[in-house]
Amino acid sequence: MLADVRVKKIKEILLEYKHIDINTLSSLLSVSMATIRRDLDKLEQESFLVRAHGGAFLNDPAVDEVQLSGSEDPYAQQKREIGILASALIDDNDIIFIGGGVTCLQIAKHVKNKKHVTIITNNVNILTELASNTEISLKAVGGDLEVVDQCLTMAGDISLETLSHMYFNKSFVTVDAIDLDNGYFTNSPQQGKIIRLLQKNSDDLLIVADYTKFGKRAFSYVGELLMTRKIVTNIDLSESYKKQLFESGFQLYMTFDNQ
């Protein structure tokens, strides 16, 4: 691979993942770690990235926003795959709501090749992500600022007031816990209120949640299990949950590990 092509490839990877380690880069591009280090040094001089121990971060103020929790998200890959799958469920001409959290942010990142889509969101990170996308009509919901799963998110009376006048083809939201007997839970009571409102204001309410969210409860009750019958999650979901959800008439979309 030519050096120019390789450097361009590294840039692409970093723009998508925001940070990456040398090991992975070297196996992805099939070149030695020493070569990768040289390329990263070059890119650091261009201020494109910041070198860190064993890898590099994209030099981008937005990265700080994504890294709000300060620690690495162990399920980042699972959330990314859910985002890709959920974005495939968006049709042309849809008017959709996308809520707070990293999984929802991943949906927004992968809305591609869709025509005349309108996105309404209370997720500030989605606004910055989609700001440059001219194909999408983007509308923001205001309100009180909360941090939901590493994302700056609006909530409270102002959000509810705005959303109560809107109607959506599809709403994508995330929850913090799903329990077969008790239903859905969020850590923030305010986000729960928004989901309850969306249930009334949407043709389809889709819950996006990685498999670790199942089989537990969280602080604030959102609603019973059957308030929606569409869930996007990972293939790693336990067999008993798959079985019971499928047999209760759930449309259960699952992602496979891409290796």
Place this chain on the structure above:
Amino acid sequence: MIRLERIVKTFEHRLILDHIDLQLEKGKIHGIIGDNGAGKTVLVNILSGVYQPDQGTITIDGKPVRFSSPKDAIRAGIAAIHQETQIVGKLTVAENIIMGDRSGISRSTWFVSWKNMITESERILNQIHYPLDPHRLAETLNLGQQQILKVARAICSSPQVLIMDEPFTNLSEQEIKTFKEIITSMQSSGITIIYISHDTDDILRRCDTLTVLRDGQVIHSGPNSFLGSIPPIRELLPIQDAFKYPRVPTRPGRKILEITNLKTGRGVHDASLFLRKGEILGITGTLGSGKTGIIKALLGLERILQGTILLDGEPFTPKDPHHAFSHRIGYLPEDIRKDWLHEDMPFSHNLTMSNLHELHGRMALHPELEAEAARRYITSLKIKVSRLDEHISQLSGGNKQKVAIAKLLFTDSRILILDEPTKYLDSSTRIDVYNLMSKCAGEGMAIIFISTDERELKGMCDRILVMKKGTCHNFFHRKETGRSFPLDLYTAPGEEPMGQSLNSPTRGSTPQRMESE
């Protein structure tokens, strides 16, 4: 009264049956339900003498028994129709029946009376009101008829207890009706029946007692009426809902396969269809409708008398399955155990043998490449194996199906033909298979999905082709199939179909018109 006490069975250090206690009263129908891998089939195999329990006792009418082979069980009056019993294709119908028990036709150990064999097998076939020519070779029967043949074989020893493991698989409506009549008549003659099925509705309707197995344990056992109302049963009940299938919409690409006016030596008179990249095309119909005939022609297993097949716009005349495979047409047979997997070979060999080119080095196959492929599919499809060299025969039905699909995906085909891929599976494996189909279509593969389950077809397919008497009877499009009208498999062409929706103007009157859009 048959009593099982503290039955334990392990395979390769995995506990399959965990202290099973069960009482089976005479003359009753006992239903057993549970997931794939719950231990149903192993329990059946222990009762019928195929396996011996590691611990525990079986008593019949108070006397302890120990079966060292299925023959012992048959002598004690217990016969079984196994889910995966093999019919010997090269033997006649009569021979296949009488191999269940030879004692009825001849006293000699050394000689067989062929005349008695024919009359005896005719008598048994009459008893179940299913006339088959006893001289016919079993391999010429279709899967439904073979299933009836298994029943005939099982009842040939006049058993006191009859075990049926998923007996309705592969049967047409008419045959299921016949089969259910057989069950009723046997019950009235005082035979104890043990009935295992995924058709929970039918189990609840038919059985006197119910046992629910989960992870090798009995989680409930008792009279049907009490159990019908408690949560574990209700959780196992299927809900009628065609909207629960996880199909991610795709934009179909260019036509990859086009069949025009196909006529074959057997079964197909005039069939036309096309298939696009990224599309799932359902093909359905009853036994003998020609739905498998089209596939056989495509794989070069059936002589093509008339018509053309275009593959990527180029004329294609399939010579044999290998020829079709080399053109990246992958086929997953309905009977994976007979036609696809090698039970006594390790999991990893099974997986990779479909495409050994992938494993080639300069001189020989690379075992590490094989291991890598095997590990990749274990994680991505969640296949439950304890070791890479675990034999296929040790895996549960659902896991076998996953290995079968992994083996197909390993071929790197662009057209996947799936013949009843979900038939033996419980819900949790089925939902995996549906998601996998959706993913493959999303990646641009074209899928032909053969099934007789209307709900899964409507839920998963972009278009559904209904075959009748060797011709394309009707095409349904996805936007239509969302509505709840029947696919109408069972009325023959020319007959007055039932249901007002068939007069719906959106349908078109000829399949050709629907085809050309």
